Amino acid sequence: MSLELNKKALLYYLSSHAGVSYENLEERLNLSKHSVKLLIEGLLYSYDHIFSIQEQGGKLSLHIFDDTAFKTLVIEDLLLSTDLNSFHKRQAIFFKMLLETDDYLSADSIAEALGISRRSLSRDINRMKEVLQTYCLQLESKSGVGIKIVGEELHKRLLYLYEIMDYLEPETGLPQELLDTYMDFMESQHFPIDVERTFLATLNITVLRREHALKDNVLTWFTSQDKLDLPSIFYEILAYFLGREVTAAERAFLTFPMQIGLLASEIGRPDILTMAEDVLSLTVQEFGISLDIEESALILQRHLVYMLNRSVMKWQFTEISLREQLIQSSFSKVVSQFFVDRIVERTGLNISDKEVVLLAAWMELLLARKSKPLIAKVAVITQSGQSFSYLVDHQIRQIFNSDIQLDFLDFVNHPPYEELNRTYDLIFTDNLLYSQELFQPFLSLSLVTKENQAEREALERTVLGRKIQMYCQVETVRFDETKSYEANLRILLDQLVEKGLIPQEVVEKLKQKEQAHPAISDNGYAFPHLTDVSLEQICIVVLEQDQLQLESRIGTPIRDFILLFVPSELDDFNQDLLFNIFDNTFRMKETLRIKQRLGLENCGKK
Incomplete structure (x- = not known):
């Protein structure tokens, strides 16, 4: 599957080169720089105990902590998709053996090939039967003879494609x-x-x-x-x-x-258009909503064609990002679920639950257009990249009008929602799909409402926190509340030097700067910081404590703390990241601690 294969290819490439530029990776993987960054972020999020990936001077380098675990990860685990349970490997071998012969195979020979007992095989088979049912296939067994898979040829090929190829290295026996x-x-x-x-x-x-x-x-x-x-x-x-x-x-x-959806061509299917009109009519009656049925069906037509194509080929989405939860209880999700259920009744297809999330984006747009027919300014908060923005631009202008002002805003760096609501008629965020089967961006938006703004802000901070932990050196410190703030700061700086994170001369510069003008705000927030040419990476130190009762020598209360060391030269990406750090540090509500503002709540916790 695409996500795991790209991860494997990226790790192979990094492990064989001392330093790799983004340009080389983009060409190698046929991905955008943004997608490469997301790929690396996902790897570090799951496997930072095995290796790290550092960026310096625009070059990426791989540092392996555990050679054995790294080799296992690349050679075996990434072929198990995101589920590292060895059952799936046994299942793949089991299906492969049965599909490569038209004859019955004895359970003893299969158990021997899998290296398990007959009893264990029997338990596995009970689980495998459930998988086969999703492909309309069955196991046929004859006492004293063996077992085989029975069913339609297409279903057998789909079983091979989805349940075998991603768990076993392919044996290319092609002429x-x-x-x-x-x-x-x-x-x-x-x-x-x-x-x-x-x-x-x-x-x-x-x-x-x-x-x-x-x-x-x-x-x-x-x-x-x-x-x-x-x-x-x-x-x-x-x-x-x-x-x-x-x-x-x-x-x-x-x-x-x-x-499947790779070519953005116009598709005209009268049968699907008629079905869309019929189901939309039922939807309007069910929920009492107001939609132009013929026009809405025409807009939905291509999406439905692709959805049905994916469903015929059992093209199941396995994961959508954290923000999927933002629309779980939304009205558009309820409407979308009803619509998909009616499509299932008419076609008999097994449509993935994740398709409901995709369709909900279209419902958000159609319902928004009807509730606010005069739309002049629309904002889309996104980090999905240029191809997604192009797709959204095209569809939003198709649904509203070609003259609207459409602005794309950064997902972790945009004005407060209160300000956006005063500026824009509608605000959407992308749901940022991650899936092993997705070959290209899909329209996946959800409408920002006053009710879900707090939840959205929390998820935006989570995204920022993951980027900070990926691209910055993040440390935590526990201050001794029996000592002064200045004494704790000196101890912290000495510890950073001892760890080799910063040179001694940088510490001396910060001490002099703090002695002349301590970076302490009126509300008890200490934020010592320094920019220096000798630094190679942004370094952030935050408190382990969730509450702090500390005073400076002159009696100023200290309730929260962050220490920042910043290189003098930063590329555009890290410059934007630094701005996001500053923005969230000083703009967020005072009721939030620094770690919460930066999405680092779990940093330092065991």
Whole structure:
């Protein structure tokens, strides 16, 4: 799956180079710089006990703390997707063995291959039956003979694609001529790594299952985009090795990694448009809302086509970011759930719950347009990148009008919501989808309301905190409340020097600066800080204590504390990060502690 493959490729590349620029990583992974940063952030969030990734002078370097754990992570664990339970590896081997033969396999031979007992295999099989049911497949067993998987060929191929390829290293048994053609096509298209690998998997599966042709018309809702079809020479070579013609269904199966939502083409489907109108009519009646049914159905048409394509191919979203919770109880989510349930009734498709979150974004826009027909200024608070912003710009102008003022604001650095509400007619935030199956940005917005502003601010601080811990040196300190503030500061500075985090001359500069003009505010907030050319990275020190009762030598009460060391030269990214740190430090309400303002609540806690 795309997320784990990109993580693996990134770690491989960093581990084989002393220093790597973002430009090299962007070219290597076919990702934007923003996506690379998010990828690194996710890795450090999960595996900072195994390695660290440091940025200096625009170059990234990998520092491994545990060689054995790192090797296991890259070679094995990242192939287990985000679930590191070894059951999934056993399940993948089990399905692979059964799909590679048309005959029955004895339970003893399977248990031996998995290295487990017959009793353990029986327990595993009970869980595996539930997985097979989601693919409309069953296990057929004969006493004294063995077991095999029975069901439609498409469902077997999807099982192979989603439950095997991401847990086992692929064994490329393709004829060289076919593999060469595949490589030539990939080099000309410049697809992302995840698309390349999934396409290679569909090709492998087609060759592996060549004795079982996919019947035509099995992909009822699949809408092929001819511009992304394979060259005719590819099908000719494939047909030669299959010993038969490649069916239309197999062409659809082969190319669907490239087809699902990758090409922003206009799709006209009268049947889907009619269904959208019917379901919208029911939705309007159910909730008493006011929507222009025909116009709204026309706007929703392409999204529904892609949603149905994904659902036919069991394209399940596995994760959406923390901000998914922001719309769980929103009205648009309720409306979206009703809409999806009616689509399920009409199509018989199994649609992912995460699709409801995506559709809720469209409902937010449609409902907002109807409630406020005269929209002049819209703000979108986002950190999803340029491609997402382009998508949102296009759709919002389509839904409202082409002349509106549309401003994109940074997710962790924007004016207070109270100010935004005075400036803009509507405010949206992106839900920032993370998923192992997502090949491109999806429209995923939710409307900011007065009721959810506090929760949004808390999540924005969480995002800032993760960025701070990734790109800055973050330390915690516990002050001795029996000593003065000045004495505690001296002890802290000596500890930082002893750890090698800052040189002694920087400490002396800060001591002189504090002696001349102590950085203490009237409300008992101490914020000593220094900028120096010898520093290489932003260094932040915050208190471990949630409450502090301390005084300076002259009796000034100290209730909160942050120490900042800042390099003289910062690139644009770190400059923005520093501004976010200052902004959240001094702008947030005084009722919040420094660690809360910066999203570092758990920093220092065991």
